[in-house]
Amino acid sequence: MPLREALAFTPTMAMELIEKYRDGAEIYSGDAICKEKTIEAMVELCLPTGLLPLEDMVEVGYNREHSFMWLTQKKKKEHMFKKIKQLVSYATEVTAFVEERKLKKITGVKARELLIWLTVVEVFIGDPLSGKITFKTGTGLSDTFPVSAFELEK
Numbered sequence: 001m002p003l004r005e006a007l008a009f010t011p012t013m014a015m016e017l018i019e020k021y022r023d024g025a026e027i028y029s030g031d032a033i034c035k036e037k038t039i040e041a042m043v044e045l046c047l048p049t050g051l052l053p054l055e056d057m058v059e060v061g062y063n064r065e066h067s068f069m070w071l072t073q074k075k076k077k078e079h080m081f082k083k084i085k086q087l088v089s090y091a092t093e094v095t096a097f098v099e100e101r102k103l104k105k106i107t108g109v110k111a112r113e114l115l116i117w118l119t120v121v122e123v124f125i126g127d128p129l130s131g132k133i134t135f136k137t138g139t140g141l142s143d144t145f146p147v148s149a150f151e152l153e154k
Contacts, residue, residue, distance in 0.1 A: 014093040014107045018061065018070045025063035034060040038071060039152070046101045046128065048150035053079045054090055062098075069103075070095045083149040087112040088120075101125040111135065 028037045034057035041062060042049045056074040063069075071094045078089045091108035098104075102124040109120040118137040125133050125147065133150060136142040 014070075014091070014095050017068070017095050017107070018072075018093065021063040021066050021068040021070075022061065023063075024065055025061040025068075027059060027061045029059050031055075031057045034058070034071065037062070041069060041098070045098055045103075046125065047103070047123070048133065048147050048152075050152040051103075051123065051150045052090070052094065053077075053152075054094070067098050068095070069098050081145075081149050082153075084145050086145070086149075089117060101128065111137070113141075 026037075028034055035054075037060045038052055038054070038057075039049045041060075042051055052071060054071055054073045055077055058072045058074060059070075060072075061068075061070045073090070073092055073094075076089065076091055078087060080087050089110045089112070094106070094108035096103040096106045102122070104122045104124075106121050106123065110117040111120055112118075118139060118141065120135055121138050122136040123133065124136075131147050132144045133147045134142055134144045
């Protein structure tokens with residue numbers, strides 16, 4: 001995705017995507033069940049269970065036919081992944097097209113690099129035996145980290 005497209009994506013567009021894929025989706029409401037279903041989805045997709053650490057969740061939807069997932073929370077959240085000292089911001093609406101070991105066309109997620117926030121557009125585990133997960137930004141930059149840095153903290 002070119003930089004201008006990544007920067008042009010708005011919460012309104014995320015809501016339009018959610019509405020487009022709502023029909024036929026499994027939809028859950030309420031913080032506790034949404035957290036549980038998010039973890040279940042990450043396990044099903046072979047992704048780390050702490051990858052989407054949202055709080056005060058309102059809704060989770062998963063349209064399996066179109067491989068589209070969304071999560072909504074009451075307010076934006078910043079989360080520090082302590083093992084890698086990486087600050088990530090999650091908007092009130094986070095959406096992604098999903099497949100095994102991959103989230104793509106992500107909306108609502110940004111990572112802090114030095115003094116700027118970069119939009120995260122894809123997350124994937126290329127080789128499950130490597131123990132590494134890669135994050136791509138809208139600018140074309142990518143970074144790889146240990147999968148263990150994104151597991152749920154106990």
